[in-house]
Structure formats: structure tokens, C-alpha cells
């Protein structure tokens with residue numbers, strides 16, 4: 136038999152214990168072992184962003200993350216952003232601005248947006264930031280488009296995604 | 307003819323399933339996680355053509371956790387439905403590299419993948435041809451992918467070209483492109499008491515059911531409540547679905563899940579085939595066309611014919627007394643091509659609309675005026691009047707909004723901060739039709755109207771707009787309507803395809819609503835119900851019906867690197883009534899981004915030695931990302947067309963992409979003076995052209 140390794144993570148506020156094959160990605164651990172199917176698999180190669188979740192508050196591609204490397208981590212998916220069934224400013228803004236069509240990339244976009252807004256608040260620059268030395272990042276449309284470009288959307292809801300992130304960031 | 311009154315139609319009702327999508331709780335086909343589910347991993351052919359001589363599955367079968375390895379030697383037999391793509395594991399012949407030759411079922415994905423690698427397949431390889439050579443051996447297909455005849459001729463186009471004072475002749479090339487919806491195809495199948503229960507990513511659950519029922523000679527149920535994009539690849543069933551249902555049959559009672567990997571999306575689910583389009587336009591000095599010729603050579607698969615109808619829109623776009631379209635096909639040992647967003651019109655508009663731009667340059671005429679001058683009063687081939695045709699109004703309205711007249715027509719005039727700027731226009735059309743064969747059922751229950759029809763929501767918003775249509779047809783608020791779609795447990799629905807989904811289902815819902823009111827009046831009792839089949843459109847043979855668009859692009863080209871950006875895109879559409887402005891704008895803009903992506907990014911590159919798409923992932927096959935898209939705007943003209951359907955709505959799924967690549971190519975010429983006649987347009991196309999400087 137394949138060796139398995141015990142793992143304990145918090146997923147959307149709930150503690151989950153499981154044994155995983157060391158080859159198992161965080162994405163497969165969530166989807167296949169824990170039946171948490173909010174993060175989607177668009178490529179399994181870190182090229183599309185559909186699997187984006189927040190791990191200890193930062194956006195990560197769960198398909199490029201080995202589950203065993205995240206023992207003890209706090210994982211939040213798009214379904215866990217608002218505790219107790221409330222709404223979250225990012226998901227609200229996505230709904231209000233029709234920032235999706237088929238919805239398959241959307242849970243990843245939403246988590247990525249939460250991460251991107253937080254990164255900007257912490258002053259982290261992007262390729263679109265003019266003043267790399269400054270510590271104030273203004274999250275304008277060009278900044279948002281740049282920071283959200285790791286999340287592909289084949290329905291191409293990009294314009295509305297940028298508007299939604301702009302709106303959520305201003306709240 | 308007048309359209310029905312609108313109260314909800316024309317308003318921006320939010321997507322009904324929106325909350326489920328933003329939280330990721332809407333179930334897609336790969337999201338079904340039942341205990342005991344087996345994961346399928348395929349073994350795929352490593353030769354482009356040949357025969358399997360042996361398969362050794364012993365090492366794979368011995369791996370702990372493997373439940374079954376299925377090959378052609380032991381796979382259940384399938385009925386022949388006439389589609390060679392569906393003959394999965396039925397014999398030894400390999401038609402293309404990547405074809406499924408075995409399937410492994412295991413408890414976990416990692417084990418299944420590992421076991422698949424341990425299956426040893428031996429081949430007797432045959433010589434193959436997989437590189438598209440437009441001058442290689444071609445043949446005349448029996449029909450185009452849209453069912454039309456391959457050739458059409460009016461008058462004597464060659465003589466008219468010889469006599470025309472101004473002639474433009476040029477050839478344009480479009481590459482192989484893959485759909486790549488973000489959700490790869492996925493199937494979860496379970497056989498219970500001789501019935502197959504299938505959760506499928508499908509643009510038409512009933513079409514999937516019919517196909518599987520024929521192949522397996524069994525009862526089949528298909529559900530497909532949410533679909534992560536289709537764009538044509540999830541219409542007709544591909545081999546992967548058949549493989550999953552076939553493999554599941556060997557393990558009755560256990561769910562089998564096959565979610566394709568991204569690489570398999572380049573190997574087994576179709577694509578838009580490459581074309582070369584030979585255009586010839588002959589005109590008078592005032593711009594009136596004497597002759598319009600569009601001769602297409604396109605790739606197809608040797609084992610299954612699909613011919614991209616790229617010359618199709620040249621049959622109706624412009625008036626010309628002498629005209630010809632033709633299509634020839636070059637057979638290749640590849641996976642079979644299929645419908646991809648605006649099949650025919652998307653690549654065909656690149657040839658036609660770039661040639662029109664070149665003609666405008668040759669005539670020293672505004673390209674908008676050239677098009678207006680060639681506006682036909684009736685369909686130029688069949689003589690039918692148009693039910694409505696907004697092209698000229700789209701051109702005029704769009705030009706105004708875009709600021710077209712503020713640009714000098716001469717190329718290579720505007721250099722700003724090291725970037726050449728230019729503008730271009732490209733037009734397009736897409737037919738508006740209705741598919742037969744749906745049934746809608748309306749039941750009054752608990753004070754609400756439940757509207758059931760096996761329609762598909764692939765992101766276009768069917769659930770939402772059918773709710774709006776039903777509300778208006780019944781004369782009630784949207785809150786009183788509950789629409790059920792996406793399952794074969796409901797009355798039959800035609801597919802989401804051909805930009806005809808909403809037109810077909812909507813017409814059916816309206817008919818059912820009329821019957822319901824006729825039967826029960828305004829005050830029905832609980833349980834009252836009525837149903838109706840899709841009514842024929844009495845005007846279908848009387849009018850030519852189509853959507854139109856004028857696309858405007860501004861490009862900026864870096865003077866040193868040749869990098870091309872698209873700061874602005876504007877599409878002005880004549881598409882009848884827009885049923886939901888927010889959702890409609892999303893869909894049209896999405897189509898326009900596809901056009902941008904087609905213009906600048908997308909190309910599947912086949913290695914002719916092996917018959918493999920070498921850029922088979924999203925790092926190698928570029929689709930437009932967020933930062934590629936700048937200002938993009940879709941607007942529409944007021945158009946009241948009572949002939950297309952009671953709602954007055956023409957389909958909008960495909961028209962958005964049409965004409966965009968030409969607009970960008972024409973704008974690139976205007977910016978730089980360099981004419982690029984093949985897609986995608988890349989920096990090296992510009993840098994290697996002496997005219998770029």
C-alpha cells in the first residue's frame with residue numbers, strides 16, 4: 136500500500152483530519168477527500184487560477200500546493216469568506232456587477248480578489264505600480280487587471296471583474 | 307409582425323444561480339463526490355495512425371487501489387451510431403495521437419494516473435499526415451459543418467474580376483484553435499439496474515442522453531445543471547464521455563468520474579480547424595462591388611469530416627452581381643474538428659473584412675462608406691428580404707461613438723510616446739434561427755408557475771432569461787416563476803448552440819404560456835398544467851434572418867518591439883431585442899474578448915512529426931488574460947424584429963466574436979502601415995516586415 140501521512144487543516148472554519156498520499160495536492164485533498172468542491176480544477180498546473188484559495192490569509196494555487204506541506208494551515212475557500220451565511224464585500228460586488236458567466240473560474244477569482252486587495256493594502260507593488268519605492272498602492276483599474284491576471288476567465292468577464300474588485304476594495 | 311409586450315424582458319434581472327456560483331456551491335459535473343467513486347484515468351495513443359498490436363495491463367492491474375483496466379479486448383460492445391468518434395475501445399485502429407486506447411479505474415486519482423503509465427501498448431505505426439498544407443491534396447466535401455453546400459456561384463465572377471477597374475486579391479490564414487472552457491469536460495457515470503445515470507458537462511442533456519442511449523442500447527438519464535463554459539465543444543459528445551460510461555459499465559453500481567485534464571482538452575474534444583482563404587474583390591471606382599470571391603481551403607480529420615464554413619458570411623454580407631464561395635478540405639490524421647464559437651463566421655470574417663479594408667485602401671475610400679455602398683437590399687444569393695438588417699445603422703452609430711471621423715485615414719500617422727496608434731473596423735453577421743424539438747411544461751403549484759424545459763445554462767444565463775420570458779408570457783412577476791432546466795428528467799430541450807438556445811426554448815415557453823392561459827385563464831388552480839412543443843416559425847422561409855455587428859478597434863503598437871495592445875474595442879450590435887441588458891452585455895463583451903484573443907494570442911501548433919499539439923496547456927496556448935483587456939464596450943441599436951420569434955430576440959452567443967480580429971488587423975495596418983494576413987498577429991510579423999521600419 137501507498138504510505139499515507141496524517142494531516143490536520145482548518146477548512147472554512149472547520150477542523151478536518153485526514154490521511155493523504157504524499158503526492159496529493161491541496162486541491163485534490165479538498166475536492167476528493169473532503170468533498171469541498173468550491174475550488175475548481177481548470178488546469179492542475181498553476182496556469183489558470185481556478186483553484187485559488189486563501190491559506191493563512193494569502194492567496195495560493197491549491198493545485199501547486201502539496202497537502203502535506205500545509206499541516207495545521209487555515210484554508211478558506213470562496214464559500215467560507217462570510218461566516219454564518221452572511222455576505223462578503225467581494226462576493227457581493229461580483230453579484231452586483233455580473234462579474235461571471237459560467238461561474239467556473241469564479242470561486243478562484245473571488246479568493247484571488249480578496250488576496251489582491253489585502254496585498255495592495257499592505258503596500259505590495261505589482262508590475263503596474265509606477266512608484267515601487269512608495270508604500271501606498273492605489274488600486275486603480277490597471278492595478279486590478281494586472282493583479283487579477285493569474286485568474287483566467289474564458290467567458291471573459293474581465294471588465295466586470297475589475298469593476299467588482301474596484302467596488303469591493305473601496306468598501 | 308410585432309413582438310410580445312415586455313415588462314421583465316429588457317430589464318437587468320440578476321443571474322438566478324449567482325449566489326451559488328460566487329460561493330462555488332453550484333454543482334458542476336466533476337463536483338459529484340459520492341462514496342465509492344472510482345477515478346478514471348485514460349491511456350492515450352502515442353502514434354498518429356496505426357494499429358494496436360498488443361496491450362499489457364498486468365503491471366497496472368497489480369497496483370494496489372486499481373479496480374479495473376479496460377481495453378478494446380474486454381470493453382463492452384457499443385452500437386454504431388455512425389460517428390467514428392464514438393467508437394471508443396471498439397477496435398485496434400488508431401486515428402489520431404491522443405485517442406483513448408484504455409482506461410484505468412482506481413480509488414484515487416494518483417493511483418489511477420500511475421497505473422495508466424504502467425499500461426504498455428504496442429503499435430504497428432502507419433505513415434500519417436498531420437501538418438496542414440493548404441496546397442496539399444484537398445477534396446470537395448459533401449457539406450459544410452453547418453449543413454450548407456460547399457460551393458455557391460452567382461453570375462460569372464472570374465469574368466467580372468477580369469473586367470473590374472479595381473481588384474484586390476489576397477490570401478488570409480487562420481490557425482487551429484481550441485475552445486478551452488475553464489471547466490474541462492467531465493462525466494460522472496453510474497450504472498444501476500441496467501440504466502446509466504450520468505452527470506455531464508453538456509450544452510444539451512437530451513442530446514447526450516440520445517447519443518448514449520443509442521450507443522449502449524439502454525436507458526440513460528443525464529443531468530447537467532451547471533456547465534463551466536462550452537463554446538461548442540460540449541455540444542456533440544466526444545470520446546471521453548463514452549469512455550467514462552463504458553468503463554462504468556464494467557463496475558455496476560459504482561460511480562466513475564472522468565474529469566479531463568487540460569492537456570486532454572487539446573487531444574480529444576475538437577477544435578476550430580485551420581483555414582486559408584483566397585479572397586478576390588472587384589469594384590468600380592465608386593466602390594460598388596462587381597465581384598466577390600471567397601475560396602476556402604480548410605483542415606479536417608481523415609476519420610471524421612467537419613468542414614469550417616468560413617465562406618458562409620460572404621454569401622450574405624455585401625451586394626455584388628457576380629460572386630462565388632467555395633470550400634475544399636485537407637484530411638489530416640488528427641482528432642476531429644468541431645463547432646467553435648461562430649464556426650465559419652469567426653475565421654471567415656477575418657478574410658472578408660480584411661479584404662474589404664484593403665479594397666478601401668486601394669480605392670482611397672473610407673472603409674465604412676465602402677461597406678455602406680455595398681449594402682444589399684435583399685439577400686444577395688437567395689433574394690429573400692431581410693427580417694431586419696442593422697448593419698448600416700451599426701456602422702454609423704458605432705463610428706459616432708468611437709470618434710471614427712477624428713482619425714486621418716492614411717496609415718502610420720500617429721506616434722505617441724513610442725507607440726503607433728491606429729483604428730480599424732470589421733463587420734460581421736450570424737444567422738438567427740430556431741431549433742425544433744423542445745417541449746416546455748408549465749405547472750401552477752403553490753402560487754407559482756413552474757416552467758420545466760431541458761435547456762442548458764452554460765453561462766449565457768438561460769435560467770434567468772427564460773424566467774423573464776415566462777413572466778412576460780404569463781403576465782406575472784419574475785418572482786412568480788420557477789424555471790427548471792438542465793436534466794433529462796424534464797421535458798426535452800434542444801441544445802445551447804448556434805446562438806439559437808434562447809430563441810428556441812423561449813419560443814417554446816411562450817407557446818406553452820399561451821396554451822396555459824387559454825386553458826385556465828388568469829386564475830388557475832393548484833396543479834393545472836399545460837405543455838407545448840417548439841412552434842415552427844412561419845416566416846422562416848420568407849425572410850433572411852441574422853444578427854449584425856460593426857466592430858471598432860484602436861490598437862497601439864510599440865515602435866521598437868512590435869508589441870500590440872488594444873486600448874479600445876467597441877462593438878455596435880443589431881441583434882433584435884436584448885432580453886437582459888446586463889447579461890447581454892456580459893455575453894457580447896465576452897465574445898469580443900474572444901475576438902481579441904483570436905487576433906493576438908490563440909494558435910494551436912501541431913508538430914507534424916508526431917501529430918501532437920505541442921502547446922497543449924494554458925501556459926503554451928494563450929487566451930486573453932485580464933490585463934490584455936482594456937476598454938471594451940458593447941452597445942446595440944434599437945431593433946424591433948417580430949419575424950424571428952415572439953420575443954424579437956436574435957441570438958447573441960456568437961456574434962460578439964465576429965469581425966473583431968479583422969478590426970484589430972485593420973487597425974494594426976492603420977497604425978503601422980504593415981498588413982498582416984495571418985492570425986494570430988504577433989510582434990515578429992511586424993518586426994520582420996521592412997515596412998515596419
Ligand code: FES
Nearest residue numbers: 179181183184198
Ligand atoms: S487548477 Fe490550479 S491554477 Fe489551474
Ligand code: FES
Nearest residue numbers: 236238288289290
Ligand atoms: S465565468 Fe466562465 S470562466 Fe469565468
